[in-house]
Amino acid sequence: MLRQKLFVTGMVLLASTAACAEGRAAKTGTPARAPASASPAAKPGAQVRTKTLKNGLKVIVWADPDNPSVSLYDWFRVGSRNERPGITGLSHFFEHMMFNGAKKYGPGEFDRVMEAHGGRNNAYTSEDVTVYQDWFPRSALETIFDLEADRLQSLAIDPKMVESERGVVYSERRSGVDNNNAGMLMEQVQATAFVAHPYEIPVIGWPSDIESWKQEDLERYFRTYYAPNNATLIVVGAVTPEEIFSLAEKYLEPIPAQPAPEPVRTQEPPQQGERRVVVRKLAQAPLLQLAFHGVRGRDEDAPALDLLMRVLSDGDSSRLHRRLVEEEQVAINVQGLVGEGFDPSLTWLLVDLPPGGDLGKAESLLDAELAKVASAGITDAELRKAKNIVVADFWRNLETNSGRAKALGTYEVFHGDWQKLFRAPELYEAVTGEQVRKVAEKVFARNNRTVGVLVPEAGPDEAKKEAAQ
Secondary structure, eight states: OOOOOBOOSTTTTTTHHHHHHHHHHHTTTOOOOOOGGGSTTSOTTTTEEEEEOTTSOEEEEEEOTTOSEEEEEEEESOSGGGOOTTSTTHHHHHHHHTTSOOSSSOTTHHHHHHHHTTOEEEEEEOSSOEEEEEEEEGGGHHHHHHHHHHHHHHOOOOHHHHHHHHHHHHHHHIIIIITOHHHHHHHHHHHHHOSSSGGGSOTTOOHHHHHHOOHHHHHHHHHHHSSGGGEEEEEEESOOHHHHHHHHHHHTTTSOOOOOOOOOOOOOOOOOSOEEEEEEEEOSSOEEEEEEEOOOTTSTTHHHHHHHHHHHHSSTTSHHIIIIIIISOOOSEEEEEEEEOSSEEEEEEEEEOOTTOOHHHHHHHHHHHHHHHHHHOOOHHHHHHHHHHHHHHHHHHTTSHHHHHHHHHHHHHHSSOGGGGGGHHHHHHTOOHHHHHHHHHHHTOGGGEEEEEEEEEOOHHHHHHHHHO
16 A cells, blocks of 8 residues: 655645545545534533543543544654754654554554555654544454554564665655755755754754664654653544543553653744745746744634734635735745644745746735735734634534544644634634734744745756857
């Protein structure tokens, strides 16, 4: 089976993570329908139960007897944020290794057994977390717990498999960064935007580190971060809390806890002035990227920043699309990304220009729009539209088992409490236009940003032609 391995260079592909999970979940036959908690008579979260095992693993169950399928998400609090020079890329590397055999189920067996029972799986790594996703029929429930327990307790870190996966990871780096203009520029911008915090480390890892991980590095990293007390297990679908807790106690509770990982203490100091990155390489068209220091996932400003970015860059009717793409025609696409991690992350604006596009004009127009929203804010109509989109997306994401599992995990892991999930719509509804303007004024300050541009250079053939003219 060809598994789509997701890594994040800067924040690239972050928005597609949920889509990846939802797309794979759709193949398990999970129908789209109104979530049970959407009923006015139902108390939000009434179907959710939790239990913490003796080894520290927290298990969260959202039972839905009407759906014959099950989604299991295993969240580990480990990403490139937990790495250091010399071992960068290890979090993403273990995303690969976790599918390559353990004591009971050898190489290739995890996928083979799961597929034989009608299941599918995937995984992704970010700066903050590594998440493993299983989608399967209820009949496979105990088998899936057996598979998960085997790889968590007895993962085989075989030197031959390590070298094989090292090559796979390096190949991903070449395709996703080295040979990808947007990915390369984002990596350089992110590494420049952070001078102290480990968010400067690319999730895929730096080339020299990928080439030089040592066996003891791998074993220590796995023992530290793949401990049950560093994970949260989410199970949603045709189950009862009692049976999930019983299976977790049988298969997962015997796995011993480990000392808590060393916390990330470093805080990024305030940026004192604009930073700029210029990348010159063979390319058909220029790129413009702006990265601003933003907020943490649990910050009070997070809903206002989300609404602001939707007004600026969500869809063809957004401000930046209308201005840069339709009216001035200096860009062919404008995308906004909001990072909401454990620590203040980057908020991105990515502008794709046409061949021969004017980088200076595109940046000037973008600056004008950002200055306008920081001084005058957004209209009531824009705010209402953004809120409507957020609330519609919220309930739509809870229509599937996979969406629920991702949402529960996001709020439990990043916000500290899964119950906050069900208060999210009212938090967004309470945001005022002035709050949006203030967050724009703070985030979009020129001293708070790093600007990256990719300037196309001519290849050897083009250079010869230009020299001959």
